[in-house]
Amino acid sequence: xxxxxxxxxxxxxxxxxxxxxxxxxxxxxxxxxxxxxxxxxxxxxxxxxxxxxxxxxxxxxxxxxxxxxxxxxxxxxxxxxxxxxxxxx
Numbered sequence: 001x002x003x004x005x006x007x008x009x010x011x012x013x014x015x016x017x018x019x020x021x022x023x024x025x026x027x028x029x030x031x032x033x034x035x036x037x038x039x040x041x042x043x044x045x046x047x048x049x050x051x052x053x054x055x056x057x058x059x060x061x062x063x064x065x066x067x068x069x070x071x072x073x074x075x076x077x078x079x080x081x082x083x084x085x086x087x088x089x
């Protein structure tokens with residue numbers, strides 16, 4: 001067997017092994033996506049503030065205006081930015 005044909009056989013063997021792995025991964029991914037419920041979780045805790053801001057905005061537009069004033073900008077309502085807690089107020 002020549003070196004070229006040996007390399008070709010090794011590449012073909014590797015290609016077959018990779019295709020088997022890809023097929024198994026596809027099966028696992030399809031099974032996981034069908035069995036797992038779609039949960040939306042924020043990737044970082046700072047993204048949770050977006051939902052708080054949306055709730056505040058919804059409350060303001062609904063006529064609920066019992067929000068406290070911001071300690072750093074008194075003419076604006078508190079948007080729960082956590083500046084108070086980070087500075088110890």
